Amino acid sequence: MRLHVLTANHSDFTASEIDVIATHIEVFSDTLKINGAILGYITLSTCNRFEIYLECEQAVAQRLAATFSQAAPHPITLLSGPQAARHLYEVAAGLDSLVVGEREIVGQLRRALAAARAAGTTTKLLETVSRGALSTARRVCAETDLAAGGRSIAATALELARTPASEIHWPSANVLLVGTGSYAGATLAAMRRLGVKNVEVWSASGRAEAFARRHGIAAASALDLVSPRVMITCRGTGQPVITATALAEAMPGRGPLTIIDLARSHDVEPASAEIAGVRLITLDTIRAAVPTLTKEQVTAAKRVVADGLDDLRAELEGRAMDPLITAIRTTISELAAAEPGANAAPAAHFASVLAHRYASAARRAARAGRAAEFHAVAELVFGAPLPRPRALTDALDTASENRQPSFVGTNSAPASAALPTPADKLNHTERSPQ
Template identity: 25%
Template sequence: MSASSTVVFTASVAAAKPDFSLLLKRAVGAHVIHSIGIPPSIRRMRGMRRGGVRCEVSTDPSMKDASDSRVSSISALEQFKALGTDRYMKERSSIAVIGLSIHTAPVEMREKLAVPEAQWSRAVGELCNLNHIEEAAVLSTCNRMEIYVVALSWHRGIREVMDWMSKASGIPVSELRDHLFMLRDGDATRHLFEVASGLDSLVLGEGQILAQVKQVIKIGQASGGLGKNIDRLFKDAISTGKKVRTETSISSGAVSVSSAAVELALMKLPASYSLSASMLLIGAGKMGKLVIKHLSAKGCKRIVVVNRSPEKVDAIREELSDIEIIYRPLSEMLSSAAEADVVFTSTASEMPLFLKEHVESLPPGSQRSGGLRLFVDISVPRNVGSCVSEVETARVYNVDDLKEVVDANKEDRLRKAMEAQTIIAQELKSFEAWRDSLETVPTIKKLRSYAERIKSAELEKCMQKMGEDVLTKKVRRAVEDLASGIVNKLLHGPLQHLRCDGSDSRTLDETLENMHALNRMFSLDTEKSILEQKIKAKVEKVQS
């Protein structure tokens, strides 16, 4: 079952190297020429979800009828049956993550690939519609953009996801490769557990990332876009993240990008004026609220907040009584910036709010900031254009510059990370045991179904021999219970040897050997059946 197994083709298919995408295209007709769906002239996409695509079917009379599609589907499945030695039969679907983060790519690259939360469901739908992708999830924050998938084929699946990222961002694949990381199976699982635990964050133990991982589950469940593997993966990651924070001191100190931003701003201001400097915040979202909280905790007494509407600012004001919060509308952003020594920006705007010409028109900073105006931009995409750095009286800092703050106390950070890794290793073992157990589920179902069919057939014969005059309800129930009892006792041993959940010393290899033996003895043909189900689901998804 190893994904790296080499498969030797029989003479009948010696030269054949069937491509899943090719067979899928044949199954839905020659008019399907793109891997992400059906051309608009045939179907108009209205929404996407795993297991199906909701479409409005065109009344174009040139379309083939449903029976033709079913014939094509059957034809494609028959081709797969004939090519039973194809490598897809021997590969286990891989869990993979492909993406980039603050550790691998500059903010200029990350902002081009960023997917707003409101578009996560759409992105998942497009990814699941790729030929070799069964399940998908998108985690896009200011520090990372990562795509988690369950891929029928590791190499082809990753290639399709890279092509999707390139198309979505406009960045050539050749340029993307220099910044992407790709992890598979256990490494991919460990990575997400580390992300949820705050080990991969700019600030060790950051709490906001756990909330963002939770949001992936919330959005995925609402849209129906999560499959059982991705769903379990993210739920276990959330559980691991909570456990790490509960059992270690990883969250002590500065634990968010917002807190690091405040630390950086106060570090750059003259020490004697750091708390009296005029503070301005653009955006009152989650990260903006954290900026206010951390400024208040540091002793800052007043901040001006520019936001589209006053409701969020009013809510923050009610919650935080130790700091004076003054609301200004978005139309007064530039005039408010003219009065500020430090400008924090934290909005979801996809276009810069401050450009060189805007900042050049502002007066110099006050004495409190040494005649400079500090822009601390914690948004991705950035709210402050890089051109602002060319203004002599301005200093611009973005999320990449926060490393200066979080590089302190490396020894303490490493100690906490090692404690967390012990917990992650335990949770990783549990998840892998659960996933390994899925290997044998189809065989368990087929074996029980096989036994139930025999039981039903033999019961029917027995009842006919006994005659209706003998078959009272009590007798019938007793005979049925007897048959069920015999079947359950006979199946108990084989089914126990098909379970691999980490509760005993049996290894996965032993369990899989048992599975293959039962498949041969009872002609269950599980592997081929699994593949046929996957291919059929893909064919029906594109046709629906």
Template identity: 30%
Template sequence: MSVLVVGMSHRSAPVALLERLSMDETVRGGTSSRLVERNSLSEAMIISTCNRMEVYAVTNSFHTGVREVVEVLHEASGVDIETLRGYLYVRYADAAAEHMMVVASGLDSMVVGEQQIIGQVRTAYQEAHGQGTVGPALHQLAQAALHTGKRVHSETDIDDAGASMVSFALDEAVHNLSPEDPETPLKGRTALVLGAGAMASLAATHLGRLGVDKLVIANRTRSRAERLAEHAREAGVAAETVDFDARATALREVDIAVSATGAGTFTISAADVPADRHTDLTLIDLSMPRDINDDTADLPGVHLVNIERLHQSREQRIRESGEEDGQTDALTIVHEELSDYTSAQRVRDVAPAVSALRRHAATVVAAELERLESRTRSMDEGDFEEVSRTVRRVVDKLLHQPTVQVKKLAAESGVVSYESALQELFGLKQAEPERSAAVDLTELPEGDIVAIGSQDNITDHQEKA
């Protein structure tokens, strides 16, 4: 049994396709349940964010597991299997473990180092745990990945290099506004915030820190908008609310509009933007599926910032600055944690073989003592008990060093060869060894697994950095 990842992200798929696979909590729960109903899958959790959709599963068969995950994704999203095959990637065994650690650390995010993803990984794990689709394997991996993410953020300066999606989007907006005062770049500006959830709250807070003069907040449930406005006023920022249906009118008076509703329908389209507005307008879309229609970008004086455009801007800035986003130190931590995790995993994997060996030895000892007892009827009970203890001590001492050493060798050098040697030596049942893989689904051969080790995968991240 090994962990399998089948997913797509902003690196492998267009936003429009990610939107079609985006899942809310209810859909994630139902899909996870359908996954573990499949014959080859015993555990499952799903991470679905603005930038990625990934299924983490435990499978007893690599190829069957991949096929069954793809089939369930097809059923859940309606996206045809050939399209899915063109954009999905696969990670298996150690490469799957490394991938979750890289994701939880923010190293695979559009904005490298952003901190929201670690909370999203935690939420995905908690949802799946509550749904009953997480077992020991995913529990151990999720805890190791979350620990890795915490270390990366606390022990490196990656937070300085990569802000959250919200701050990166607003930095982009500020860049387009050409502010006079870098300390309060939004001084004299008015901003509209659509939504009252976590992303909208982060946007309102960050707008206040950037010196915005006034916030206008609209949400379908007005009471939630009122609470967000009150929090803004407590922070010293003027804020008011308007009805959600009045958002188009509000666009006439604002310089920036941020939409983070995740409603599944457009909150702003070109037809909603008043032609007689008083100023140029920057629109920021923080939702997946998208809130703001792409047709707004064609309007004069309107600048649209969305996930796809943010990715393009980030890549351009990195190319121009040559910065590494603090990834080197973070990748070193990932390598350390991956090594610890895989070593512990190998020790756990070899434990059944060690237990089988000891059970086998106990059976042999019991049989031989029974045979001895039948042949030494004249031996008194005390003497026979002393002989029995001596035989058991000898066997225990003979087994102690091999069992300790096999765990040490498994932890340091890999479980397969040493476990196989142990099983062959004592005539125990031999399991088929698992191999790590990290490939795009289109590259997956029909026959054997293409095994790409975790060290190769880490090197690939370093080269991209």
């Protein structure tokens, strides 16, 4: 089993294309969970990426990539082994973001990991790599200037909204926030950093009152298209909440309106941008306008990521000794228990201390590249065959370190590990006992 990632992100797709791909893949969510060829997976879904981190065989990952690419304008990307690990670490660090250096992704990744735990789809490998990526992201934040400017998608959108001379004076501007999801809180925080005071929130789901109380703002009773100077939408329910027709009717008699649509699936009809007096900023607008970081900032962050990946490899190398360590612990415990006339408690304590020392030595040997040597010596010491260390290539394959990413199309996947089509899945559900 190896680590893989299937990724459709802002580098290769528009926000709308990512939304279509995500919707297509979510049809298979139950299938992934029951597929015995997939040991575990974590799904990361944000406004500018949809990714699945998997532990499975290479052929299975290729088949999944081919299946999921059917809804995409071109094949999604499959990364495996060390490339998959590096990708996750760079995503967590903000190096692979729409706005490089943004920090929202850390919370999104943490929530994705928690959701996978709750669903029972994580594995030891996925947990180890994810925790390492989050830890490295904290180091990037603490040791570099990558996120020093408080960069985020919301902050960049707000900055873009007031350029060029848009006559938006943030401290006095009336702002309507449409939606109460997790991104709404980050957007509100970005507004407050700009001194925005007059904010109302509206939600079609009825959650505006509770959100307003938590954040100390007012709840709007209706979707007001007349009063706000700025509207920010972050619902992402799949259907526009603001139509071009409604905007065209509301614009006569009012001043200019800036709308920031942060939803992947468009909360605002794109045709609204053609209405006189309306300025529409979308995720694709942001992508085309994001500022670049200095080479020094990016280089420093990549250096921390490289150190984090070295730590990951060392940890996985140490864990490759687990079968051998378990066998040594068992052997020592049995020898201590079988010693004639031995006092049980002191003998057990001695066995525990000795086993711990052997375990520490085994992991040090593995990290030094001497796993096979340690195994041979242990068999001589204990006079019995012991399990060999696991092959590290099951998780991160050093032989693939220099290979390019695999772009797997629908015609290149192996026939094995086939997944059902959406129609097959529905038919299977109908046949299932109630």
